Every structure is written in structure tokens, then in C-alpha cells.
Amino acid sequence: xxxxxxxxxxxxxxxxxxxxxxxxGGIIVFSLFIIAVFAPFIAPHDPxxxxxxxxxxxxxxxxxxxxxxxxxxxxxxxxxxxxISLTVGFVAxxxxxxxxxxxxxxxxxxxxxxxxxxxxxxxxMLSVPTFFLILAVIAFLEPSILNIMIVIGLTSWxxxxxxxxxxxxxxxxxxxxxxxxxxxxxxxxxxxxHILPNAMSPxxxxxxxxxxxxxxxxxxxxFLGIGVQPPTPSWGNILTIGKxxxxxxxxxxxxxxxxxxxxxxxxxLLGEGIRDAIDPRLKI
Amino acid sequence: xxxxxxxxxxxxxPTLIGITLLSFxxxxxxxxxxxxxxxxxxxxxxxxxxxxxxxxxxxxKPVIVQYGIWLKRIVKLDFGESFSADKxxxxxxxxxxxxxxxxxxxxxxxxxxxxxIPIGVSSATHQYSLYDRFTTVFVFLGFAIxxxxxxxxxxxxxxxxxxxxxxxxxxxxxxxxxxxxxxxxDRVSHLILPIFLEAFGGLAGLSRYMRxxxxxxxxxxxxxxxxxxxxxxxKVIYKHALRNALLPIITILGLSVPGLxxxxxxxxxxxxxxxxxxxxxxGVITRDYPLIMGILTIGAILxxxxxxxxxxxxxxxxxxxxxx
Numbered sequence: 380x381x382x383x384x385x386x387x388x389x390x391x392x393x394x395x396x397x398x399x400x401x402x403x404g405g406i407i408v409f410s411l412f413i414i415a416v417f418a419p420f421i422a423p424h425d426p427x428x429x430x431x432x433x434x435x436x437x438x439x440x441x442x443x444x445x446x447x448x449x450x451x452x453x454x455x456x457x458x459x460x461x462x463i464s465l466t467v468g469f470v471a472x473x474x475x476x477x478x479x480x481x482x483x484x485x486x487x488x489x490x491x492x493x494x495x496x497x498x499x500x501x502x503x504m505l506s507v508p509t510f511f512l513i514l515a516v517i518a519f520l521e522p523s524i525l526n527i528m529i530v531i532g533l534t535s536w537x538x539x540x541x542x543x544x545x546x547x548x549x550x551x552x553x554x555x556x557x558x559x560x561x562x563x564x565x566x567x568x569x570x571x572x573h574i575l576p577n578a579m580s581p582x583x584x585x586x587x588x589x590x591x592x593x594x595x596x597x598x599x600x601x602f603l604g605i606g607v608q609p610p611t612p613s614w615g616n617i618l619t620i621g622k623x624x625x626x627x628x629x630x631x632x633x634x635x636x637x638x639x640x641x642x643x644x645x646x647x648l649l650g651e652g653i654r655d656a657i658d659p660r661l662k663i
Numbered sequence: 664x665x666x667x668x669x670x671x672x673x674x675x676x677p678t679l680i681g682i683t684l685l686s687f688x689x690x691x692x693x694x695x696x697x698x699x700x701x702x703x704x705x706x707x708x709x710x711x712x713x714x715x716x717x718x719x720x721x722x723x724k725p726v727i728v729q730y731g732i733w734l735k736r737i738v739k740l741d742f743g744e745s746f747s748a749d750k751x752x753x754x755x756x757x758x759x760x761x762x763x764x765x766x767x768x769x770x771x772x773x774x775x776x777x778x779x780i781p782i783g784v785s786s787a788t789h790q791y792s793l794y795d796r797f798t799t800v801f802v803f804l805g806f807a808i809x810x811x812x813x814x815x816x817x818x819x820x821x822x823x824x825x826x827x828x829x830x831x832x833x834x835x836x837x838x839x840x841x842x843x844x845x846x847x848x849d850r851v852s853h854l855i856l857p858i859f860l861e862a863f864g865g866l867a868g869l870s871r872y873m874r875x876x877x878x879x880x881x882x883x884x885x886x887x888x889x890x891x892x893x894x895x896x897x898k899v900i901y902k903h904a905l906r907n908a909l910l911p912i913i914t915i916l917g918l919s920v921p922g923l924x925x926x927x928x929x930x931x932x933x934x935x936x937x938x939x940x941x942x943x944x945x946g947v948i949t950r951d952y953p954l955i956m957g958i959l960t961i962g963a964i965l966x967x968x969x970x971x972x973x974x975x976x977x978x979x980x981x982x983x984x985x986x987x
Contacts, residue, residue, distance in 0.1 A: 510925025
């Protein structure tokens with residue numbers, strides 16, 4: 380058994396390393412981590428330091444991304460903004476993945492009435508214009524980072540649930556499950572110890588891709604002014620200032636958007652790379 | 664075919680009720696009542712007056728009872744009155760905003776189809792060519808570019824720097840004084856950027872699906888047969904393969920409706936378009952319950968209508984489905 384796992388793992392690495400796009404995705408994601416963790420050392424200025432003498436300065440040596448309408452350094456704000464998108468991405472997707480795994484596993488393992496009810500619920504959630512619902516709930520609650528993460532998580536678990544259910548439907552009749560049942564393992568043990576580990580690879584892929592989606596939703600909410608509130612810097616709320624000064628300060632619009640683009644691209648490349656390395660047949 | 668349609672319609676009813684029930688509970692249970700906002704505006708309001716207000720709006724009853732009342736009205740197509748100062752019926756408010764949102768969304772759907780299908784087909788038939796690689800990069804960028812950011816960039820380029828296109832509203836201030844031709848151009852030029860940007864988000868996904876479907880279909884035996892009997896390649900691709908490759912696209916189009924509607928909020932806010940998304944944003948900020956519920960219901964109906972159209976399209980394209 381140990382041998383087999385080793386082989387699979389090295390096969391995975393071998394395939395992953397050959398895929399240049401996947402590796403560059405991995406490098407982007409890793410660099411974003413470093414930037415977020417070491418933001419205080421990388422940022423040349425205090426991101427919230429207001430300087431009325433340097434309002435709306437175009438990019439220059441002292442302020443590589445220019446300054447905003449309060450004279451704050453945009454480069455430092457973009458650096459600190461990576462913390463927000465990283466946290467929101469991971470926590471929101473974590474919540475969605477846990478809910479999705481749980482509902483998908485129950486639905487696929489027990490089938491019958493439970494399955495019909497849960498899948499109906501999934502259909503309903505997929506038919507609501509989710510962005511409207513997120514907007515409504517966030518605007519009602521205080522727009523804090525915690526609330527944003529929870530609400531995005533609660534509205535994006537449906538894909539994972541469907542994936543896990545499909546895996547469970549095909550795995551639950553396999554011999555190893557029957558054997559475990561024959562040995563008297565409890566349902567909980569069979570679900571979480573025996574079936575779930577075999578169903579995790581598509582979940583991993585969809586979670587990595589989901590982070591990209593969550594980053595986009597958070598930036599859109601912050602852009603609309605109901606996400607992360609100033610003065611806390613987030614890429615979305617820098618873009619709001621960019622929109623207000625669109626005719627005089629292009630740099631406020633260009634740089635935070637590029638940061639979002641690179642982040643989302645990185646997670647997408649990494650996710651697709653992992654998928655291709657796990658199972659080349661799944662490639663689209 | 665008729666029974667099939669009827670069955671589909673019947674299946675939608677519980678989904679619609681489910682959606683409205685879910686939305687109603689979430690919105691009414693979330694903290695922050697409409698009366699809080701009114702109290703903010705008028706700090707001298709007494710607790711008794713607040714209670715009277717809550718009673719007036721029916722907010723003192725349990726949520727499930729409120730939902731019952733709401734549902735009973737909806738059956739008669741009565742969405743209630745807006746909580747805002749003008750107290751107009753919600754339906755009237757939605758009615759004047761709906762056409763522009765539907766127009767922009769359906770035109771962008773058409774645009775998505777017109778661009779994504781040819782791109783998908785040709786990159787599949789030229790797999791691994793330079794063209795295929797180029798479109799793959801385009802697709803990845805398309806997934807990653809936040810469309811509201813692209814909107815800002817295009818506004819800077821076409822609106823501010825080049826001055827070719829207007830960047831806000833749906834008509835110019837001097838619209839009434841323009842000649843007929845200029846009026847048409849005025850309308851069109853205001854819509855070009857929003858429609859293109861709404862379409863952009865869906866473009867990448869759909870062309871990718873089209874490519875993979877096409878690759879799948881081209882490998883099947885009946886395509887080999889068609890080639891073997893000497894049909895020209897264009898006929899094989901566009902008559903034999905395309906039909907089957909298009910089938911899953913219909914479903915995806917149906918599923919993309921909620922995303923498009925959700926996206927309207929962002930675009931209508933950026934371009935100051937007086938549509939449903941903008942109305943919803945105002946409703947949310949002022950906690951206008953009937954208005955929010957009205958728009959969520961209309962959104963859900965549009966989504967289900969999209970799914971129904973997809974089902975009908977599927978049944979027309981694939982005879983196996985309608986006889987089932």
C-alpha cells in the first residue's frame with residue numbers, strides 16, 4: 380500500500396513539473412503568500428498614511444504605483460490588499476468545501492429521500508442569482524471581512540456537493556466499501572475514512588479554482604462599496620477610488636486590477652495543473 | 664412535446680416557491696430592519712412610533728406568517744408597495760427598469776454565441792496549432808480578468824482618451840434635440856461597452872466548452888464513417904459534428920442566466936444604467952423589503968425561464984429527449 384501511494388505521488392509530481400503553465404501558477408500563488416505574510420517589510424510606505432502634499436501623483440520613483448486622492452501610496456495599499464484577498468479566498472472556500480463535502484457525502488451515500496431533498500436544495504441555490512443574494516445579505520449585516528467570507532462560503536458550496544455526491548454514488552458499491560461494512564464499520568467511519576479520501580482529488584481541484592472565484596466576488600463587493608471598508612486597503616476598494624477619478628488618475632484603476640488578474644490567473648493555472656496531473660483524462 | 668413542456672413547467676413551481684421562501688427568510692431574518700433606517704433619519708422617533716411603523720408594514724408578525732401574506736399577494740401578481748418615500752407599487756418600479764436589463768443581457772447572450780461557437784469549433788479543428796494556443800491564452804485571461812476592471816480600462820481608453828464612446832447612462836443629455844439617425848447612434852453608442860463587457864465574462868467559458876465538446880464528438884465513429892464515405896471536411900464538421908457538440912451548450916446557456924442577471928448590478932452601477940440591477944442596489948441600501956423580494960422573484964423567474972428555454976431547445980435538437 381505504501382509503495383503504491385509513493386508511486387502515485389511521484390507520478391503526480393512528474394506530470395505536474397512537466398506542465399509549464401501549472402508550475403508558473405504555483406509560483407504565482409506561492410509568491411502571493413510571501414507578499415501577504417511579509418507585507419510590512421515589502422511595502423515602502425504605511426498604507427494608511429495620508430499625505431496632503433502628494434495627492435493623486437502619477438507613478439514615480441518614490442511611489443511606483445502613484446498616490447490616491449488622500450496621498451496614500453498605492454503600491455503599499457496593493458501589497459496590503461493581498462492579505463484581504465488571500466484570507467477571503469481561503470476561508471470562504473474552506474467553508475464552502477466543508478458544507479459541500481458534508482451534504483454531498485450524505486446525499487450520495489444514503490440516496491433516497493435525503494438525496495432528493497438535498498439535491499432539490501442545490502437546484503434552488505443554483506437558480507437564485509447568487510450575487511443578488513450576497514449583495515442583500517452583506518448590505519444588511521455590517522460589511523466586515525468575516526461576514527463577507529461567511530456569506531461567500533454559504534453561497535458557493537453547490538458545485539462541491541454535486542462533485543462529492545457523484546463520486547460517492549460510484550464508490551459506495553465498490554468492494555472495499557462492502558468489505559468495510561462487512562467488518563462492521565459504522566456509516567460515519569465508512570463515509571469519512573474509506574470513501575471520502577478516494578473522492579478528494581476533484582474536490583481539491585474545484586477548491587483551488589473556487590479561491591479564484593471568491594477573490595473575484597470579494598473585489599466586486601468591495602468595488603461596489605459594500606465589501607471591505609476603507610481605510611482597510613482591498614483591491615476592490617482602491618478600484619472604487621479609481622472609478623471616481625477615472626478622468627484624471629489611470630494608475631488607480633490599472634494596478635489593483637492587475638493584482639486581481641494575476642491572482643485569479645495563478646489559482647486557475649494551479650487548479651487546472653493539479654487536475655491534469657491527477658488525471659489527464661479530465662482535461663478540458 | 665406539449666406534455667413534456669407541461670411536466671417541465673410543473674416541476675418549476677416547487678423550485679420557484681423554494682427560492683422565494685429561502686430569499687424571504689434570509690432577508691427578513693438578517694439584522695437591520697427598514698424601520699432602523701427610518702429611525703436613523705429621524706432620531707426623535709419614539710419607540711411607540713416605531714412599533715406603529717412596524718405594524719403598518721406588517722413586520723410585527725412572525726416571518727412565516729409574513730411569507731404567507733406575501734405569497735397570497737404574489738399569486739395575484741401583486742408585489743406590494745415599496746417602502747421608499749414615494750410608496751409606489753413595486754411592480755411599476757420593476758416594470759420600467761426591466762426592459763433595459765433584459766435587452767442588454769439578451770444582446771450579450773447573442774454576442775457570446777456568435778463569438779464563442781466559431782472560436783471553439785475552429786480551435787478544436789486546429790488543435791495545438793498557433794491559433795489554438797492563442798485562443799487558450801485568451802480563454803485563461805478571460806477567466807481571470809475582473810470584468811468591472813476591464814470596464815474601467817475601456818472607459819479610460821474609449822471614453823476619456825479617445826472620446827469615441829459615452830461612459831454613462833443610456834442616452835445623452837441633448838438626446839431630444841438630435842436628428843433621427845443621431846438618436847439611433849446615441850442609443851447604440853451608449854450600449855456598446857456594457858453589452859460587450861457583459862458578454863466578455865461568458866465568452867471564455869463557453870468557447871472552452873465548445874472546444875472540448877467538439878474534440879469529443881470528432882473522435883466518434885459516425886464522424887469517421889462520414890469522412891470514409893468521402894464527405895467534404897466542412898460538411899463533416901458543420902453538419903455532422905457541430906449538431907451534437909452544440910447540445911451541452913444549450914444547457915450551459917440556461918445555467919448562465921443567473922450569473923448574467925447578477926452581473927447586471929455591477930455594470931449598471933458602473934455605467935449608471937437605470938436597470939434592475941441598479942434598482943436592486945438602491946433597494947438593498949434602503950432595506951426596501953418588498954422591492955428586494957420583487958426583484959429576487961423576477962430574477963428567479965427569468966432564471967427558470969432560461970432553464971425552460973434550454974429544455975425546449977434540447978428537446979427540439981434531440982428527439983430522444985422529447986419521447987422520454
